[in-house]
Amino acid sequence: MKSEEFILNTPSLSAYKWWPGGLGQTANVAIVMAQLYIKGKHYGLHPFLVRIRNAQTHLPEPGVDVGEIGPKLGLNGVNNGFLGLKDVRIPRKQMLMKNAEVRPNGRFVKGPEPLLTYGTMVFARVMIVRDVSFGLLQAATIATRYSAVRRQSPIAVDQPEPQILDHTTQQAKLFPQIAKGIFFRIAADVVWLIYQSVAKELGAGQRRNLPELHALSCCLKAYCSAEAEEAVEILRKSCGGHGYLRSSNFPEIYGAVTAACTYEGENTVLLLQTARFLVKQYVDGLKRKVLPSSVTYLRNATPPKWGKSVELKTLVRLLEYAATESVRSAFEYQKKQRKIFKSEPMVTNKAGIRLIQSATLHARAFLARNASEEAEKLRRQLKPALAEVLVQLTEIFVLDLCLAMEQLKTRFERLLEEFRVNAVTVVDGFDFSDRVLGSTLGCYDGHVYERLLAEACQSPLNEEPVNQTFQTHLKPLMQGKL
Ligand SMILES: Cc1cc2nc3c(=O)[nH]c(=O)nc-3n(C[C@H](O)[C@H](O)[C@H](O)COP(=O)(O)OP(=O)(O)OC[C@H]3O[C@@H](n4cnc5c(N)ncnc54)[C@H](O)[C@@H]3O)c2cc1C
Incomplete structure (x- = not known):
């Protein structure tokens, strides 16, 4: 002292x-x-x-x-x-x-309470959603270009081997990942605008909208990083054996994307924070209080009615209904646990799995609504041909979020077929340079096999025509002198 x-x-x-x-x-x-x-x-x-x-x-x-x-x-x-x-x-x-x-x-x-510190954490999480969408789009570019070069297994009898991009299962691996990369990025841009406005409010000492932004940034960071990590692995495997090569650059991209599941708040911990906010809002909704816009649905979600053709907004409402039901069930479960456990952290611990599910479903519902609303705005600024591609991507994205439903499968398969012709052009449109992609499989010119061989020849084991270990180990073994 x-x-x-x-x-x-x-x-x-x-x-x-x-x-x-x-x-x-x-x-x-x-x-x-x-x-x-x-x-x-x-x-x-x-x-x-x-x-x-x-x-x-x-x-x-x-x-x-x-x-x-x-x-x-x-x-x-x-x-x-x-x-x-x-x-x-x-x-x-x-x-x-x-x-x-x-x-x-x-x-x-x-x-005074360090309000701006909270703002910084939100900022970092929004940036992470952007970063992982970049990683995901790079991986999608590599896999899509490779799938246009690689040929395997005739689909129709007497036909030559097609580009693997023509196999429906290959399309189902690639196209939802392209759509995710795009709509994660669009969501990050929207949350970034919310962040800027909340940061101004914080500067003026107001914190009214901070809890909503905090909850949103937590679940989006967690959901998008986890999905992007899984997507990069799907894309790597979609390139078969060559996807396993270091020169494909998938390992590097995966390493960067999966790290984002851990830093700036470990994903489970972040989802629990969002869930706490959701349960509180659900309770406020029961009291008929006005809820922040991203969770208004918690007050009045009902199971949507199905017509013959299901519109995107119906699917969005379906996802919101699923999230509401999950929050309701977590809330009811916590109520029961409070009768057994005195301390609130024990109750939260018991309800952890349900709470995480609620936060994940909220992220899905938010992303679906955001995708459909933002695509609608963008569509009006585009030429009809381009607008059609955007509609395809939006549908692929939202349908992929609901795909457990049998009724949607045929529509999803039709969409894959329709988007096939646009796939390579769309990933070219991301405009990643070959240097940034750093991949033997994903270059713009499609010269995959030339690059693979050139890269293999660079291996230190190929420096001498006969590796010295032949003399020291292999030859004595082959000649029985060991
Ligand atoms: C590539 C990378 C870069 C990093 N960079 C930085 C940096 O620049 N600066 C910095 O300060 N840190 C950095 N970190 C550290 C990072 O922020 C922490 O690793 C992260 O916050 C997780 O904390 P932890 O390692 O203590 O994991 P733990 O908290 O020990 O997590 C381990 C497990 O316990 C679970 N768990 C923990 N708490 C709870 C809970 N309350 N409820 C339920 N489950 C729980 C987690 O879900 C996880 O499954 C970096 C980490 C990585 C991987």
């Missing part, structure tokens, strides 16, 4: 910080979020500016244990780090005191 210093410690190995990008070898200062104790009293988590490496030598400062965490599944260009601290002293003024203050006499003074 007298020296006006804080002393920072990570008291156990499990208290070490892991993962920040650039921490391993690059950063020389860090903002450390640490539990604050003054005279043994706990004041919660606060940010402190800590020098971790010397400004001149870049050596770790005394008491700082810092390093890189080693090879990862992907994103190996980033030096993620670990950090442990042992009795590291910093001046009092290196606590970042915008939202809470420790005075020279040791008195703790709490400031």
Whole structure:
């Protein structure tokens, strides 16, 4: 206290910080979020500016244990780090005191709620939805182009082998992923606009729309990253054996997309946060309160009626009804659990699986409504031929969300057939350069086989016509001299 210093410690190995990008070898200062104790009293988590490496030598400062965490599944260009601290002293003024203050006499003074901090977390999650849609569209471009080059198994008797893109099952693997990439991106753009308006409100000290935006960004980040991860795997497998080659670039894309399921909030934890918001809104709906626009449906969803031809808006209402039923069931279940368990966290834990399902269904309903509304707006600005392609993609996207339903299967198959002729042009339209795709299978010129062989020839094992291990191991074995 007298020296006006804080002393920072990570008291156990499990208290070490892991993962920040650039921490391993690059950063020389860090903002450390640490539990604050003054005279043994706990004041919660606060940010402190800590020098971790010397400004001149870049050596770790005394008491700082810092390093890189080693090879990862992907994103190996980033030096993620670990950090442990042992009795590291910093001046009092290196606590970042915008939202809470420790005075020279040791008195703790709490400031206003850090609203803008929440805004930053939302910002990062919206960016992730954009990023994973890029990864997904890159993978879809590679797989679609390869499917136009690769030929297999005649479909009709006496016909030559067709492009694999003509097989219905191949279309069912590719086209929904193209549609997902497009509509995830459109959803991210819409949520980005909401974010900008809420950020302005937060700047003016208002938080009215923050809970809705927070809930939306959590479930979209979780749903879109999980779907994109699965989609990249589907697309890799759709390229058969060659999809397994590193030079296809699927492993790199997968590594980047799957990481997004974990960072900036692990997906399950995020879905639970959305679910808490949904249950609260459902209860407000029962009291006939006005609900935020993205969850208005929770108040009045009813099972939609089926005509002979099912319109997209009927499917959207169906998804909203499914989400409402799921939230209702989670709410009822929690009510029952409260009779058994006294503590609310125990109740939430018991209801976890149902809550996650509710948040997932909410994300699906939001994405479907958003896709159909945004496509309708865009369609009016397009030439008829292009508008038709957009309608096909919207239908593929929404039908794919509802595909468990038998009634929709024939329509889905017809759509695949109709979209077939547009598939390559649409992925070309994403305008990824060959350098960005970095794939032997997905280049614009379609010279797949030339690139595959050229890449194989680069393998270090092909540097000598006869590998030296032939002399040292194989030859003695073949000649029985081992
Ligand atoms: C590529 C990558 C980059 C990263 N970059 C950074 C970075 O720059 N800066 C940084 O600070 N961090 C970074 N991280 C760390 C990342 O933010 C965390 O790994 C993430 O928040 C998950 O936390 P965790 O690892 O402690 O997992 P845990 O929380 O231990 O999760 C493990 C399991 O427990 C479950 N679980 C945890 N809590 C609950 C709960 N309440 N209810 C139900 N289940 C639960 C999870 O669902 C999961 O299945 C990065 C991670 C990765 C993979």
